[in-house]
Amino acid sequence: MDTIEYSTRDTEIISKIKTISEEAKPEDCYTCLKCTNGCPAAKLFEEFAPHKIQVAAHMGFIDELINSGILWYCFTCYTCQTRCPQKTSPVQTIMSLTNIAVSWGISPPKIYPEMIKTISEEGAILKPREVSTIDFDFLSRDDLDLPERGIKNPTQFKEALKVVGLNEILALKESEVQK
Numbered sequence: 301m302d303t304i305e306y307s308t309r310d311t312e313i314i315s316k317i318k319t320i321s322e323e324a325k326p327e328d329c330y331t332c333l334k335c336t337n338g339c340p341a342a343k344l345f346e347e348f349a350p351h352k353i354q355v356a357a358h359m360g361f362i363d364e365l366i367n368s369g370i371l372w373y374c375f376t377c378y379t380c381q382t383r384c385p386q387k388t389s390p391v392q393t394i395m396s397l398t399n400i401a402v403s404w405g406i407s408p409p410k411i412y413p414e415m416i417k418t419i420s421e422e423g424a425i426l427k428p429r430e431v432s433t434i435d436f437d438f439l440s441r442d443d444l445d446l447p448e449r450g451i452k453n454p455t456q457f458k459e460a461l462k463v464v465g466l467n468e469i470l471a472l473k474e475s476e477v478q479k
């Protein structure tokens with residue numbers, strides 16, 4: 301069994317998380333596992349367990365967590381937060397840590413820059429798709445008389461992208477993005 305090297309602890313991490321989310325509170329977790337037992341991502345990915353992330357964050361062992369890419373498995377469904385008897389929020393811890401990771405220059409998985417690119421071009425995560433009727437006729441927005449999509453005020457929208465820091469992610473090179 302591997303031993304834990306205490307000198308690798310980040311003792312500042314709880315206060316860093318607190319500045320991003322007051323609700324995360326990994327220090328209040330008493331490892332009852334209710335979050336993990338209800339977590340859909342934990343059912344799909346054996347190595348993913350929100351209670352372990354709370355404990356690792358509380359103890360300050362975050363390097364491995366952040367570098368493993370495991371934090372990005374979370375679906376942000378908030379089930380863990382609603383199930384927690386201690387009123388802590390594993391999902392907020394996870395989102396805080398992903399924010400910290402990006403601020404350290406660690407890139408998110410490829411899908412995120414792709415979604416951000418679509419947002420910057422279309423104002424939405426997904427491009428418009430045709431929908432199928434019960435008879436498998438495919439209909440477009442035009443067929444359904446839906447209004448045109450698009451960004452109403454492109455200048456204001458570009459400014460907003462800058463303020464929330466999406467431009468930095470859009471500027472990442474292919475080689476810097478996790479597969």
Ligand code: SF4
Nearest residue numbers: 329331332333335384
């Ligand atoms: S449900 Fe709450 S107290 Fe229980 S393990 Fe998860 S975070 Fe900790």
Ligand code: SF4
Nearest residue numbers: 339374375377378380
């Ligand atoms: S928000 Fe993330 S960690 Fe929480 S239950 Fe949903 S998938 Fe699991």
